[in-house]
Amino acid sequence: MDDEVVVRRSRRARRWTLRAPWGEPATLTVPARLPEREVGRILEEHRGWLARERAKQVPRLGLDPRAVSEAEARRATRELVAMIAEEEAEALGVAYERIQVRDQRTRWGSCSTRGTLSFNWRLVLAPLDVLDYVVVHELCHLREPNHSRRFWSLVESRRPAWREQRAWLRDHGPELLAFRPAA
Numbered sequence: 001m002d003d004e005v006v007v008r009r010s011r012r013a014r015r016w017t018l019r020a021p022w023g024e025p026a027t028l029t030v031p032a033r034l035p036e037r038e039v040g041r042i043l044e045e046h047r048g049w050l051a052r053e054r055a056k057q058v059p060r061l062g063l064d065p066r067a068v069s070e071a072e073a074r075r076a077t078r079e080l081v082a083m084i085a086e087e088e089a090e091a092l093g094v095a096y097e098r099i100q101v102r103d104q105r106t107r108w109g110s111c112s113t114r115g116t117l118s119f120n121w122r123l124v125l126a127p128l129d130v131l132d133y134v135v136v137h138e139l140c141h142l143r144e145p146n147h148s149r150r151f152w153s154l155v156e157s158r159r160p161a162w163r164e165q166r167a168w169l170r171d172h173g174p175e176l177l178a179f180r181p182a183a
């Protein structure tokens with residue numbers, strides 16, 4: 001399959017960027033005055049990269065956009081997250097302010113300095129162990145804000161198999177992040 005690349009000229013772009021997001025057309029953004037033949041050269045040189053990216057973007061999760069609504073998924077995510085967070089916060093000796101379930105485009109969870117934990121509503125569509133890992137990961141940030149060695153050993157003390165969950169997110173995360181329910 002030949003991938004059509006949308007070329008965008010931008011006055012703010014200092015250098016070119018080529019992106020091929022899951023389920024969306026590939027886009028090459030270039031500085032406004034970049035010569036046409038340079039654009040052609042970039043596209044030519046990155047045809048292999050683009051094909052490899054697209055080859056990775058084969059649906060594997062069997063997600064059916066008609067089978068789940070965002071509202072249902074949000075409710076289910078909130079319930080599961082709250083259940084795990086309550087138990088895990090006690091074990092870690094931390095307290096959080098509140099839990100939010102949001103439509104995050106690029107991340108699974110976050111933790112504000114005020115103790116608000118935010119989670120992606122799509123997490124309920126991942127294996128439960130993965131959702132569980134994301135919750136534990138964010139709670140550990142209440143004790144260790146950065147991804148330091150101490151942070152990871154804290155995660156490991158609570159979820160020894162965390163690397164498997166992180167690998168799942170690396171392999172399947174982009175497909176899940178691109179998921180949009182039908183209407």
Ligand SMILES: [Zn+2]
Binds near residue numbers: 137141147
């Ligand atoms: Zn983190």
